[in-house]
Amino acid sequence: MDEDIQAAFAMSFRARLYLRAVDRYIPLRLSRGSDKFSWGITPEDDWLQAGGRQDSPVMDFHYHSQTDDRLHYHISVPGRPQAKTLGISRNGYLGFYWHADVTDYWKIEPLELTDEGLVCHLRDHRGYRVGALEDTPHRNGDxxxxxxxxxxxxCTFLLAPLD
Known part of the structure; x- marks a missing residue:
């Protein structure tokens, strides 16, 4: 692994994560029970999604370990009244949990270090890369x-540490 990436990211830190598109970075969002998707699903709160008009939520990346080409973290959103940890549903969807015991770490696969942050793949503990299932059109037009x-x-992501 590149020494600059290791020096900057082989530790715990607070950051925002964005989905990387061809010409821009798309913020992530947490679902709300009031969301309605065109293909019939009504999610509960705190499923991790891409899109919307607000900035990505602040996330805590708790350093766990690393291999030659991956950094391992437990990822959470602070507060509300306690931190919620990123996990996977039985169907493979990403969501934040506080009642379920999430023990598996996430793998960051560094692709490129930029001025904005680290371009990477996000992988689950088994090594599966995160993908996007588009909802077109979403009821609010986003x-x-x-x-x-x-x-x-x-997808590729931008991991943008907060100063």
Missing amino acids: WVALLNVEEGQV
């Missing part, structure tokens, strides 16, 4: 996609 490790178009 581009929105659910994130999943078992289906969808594989």
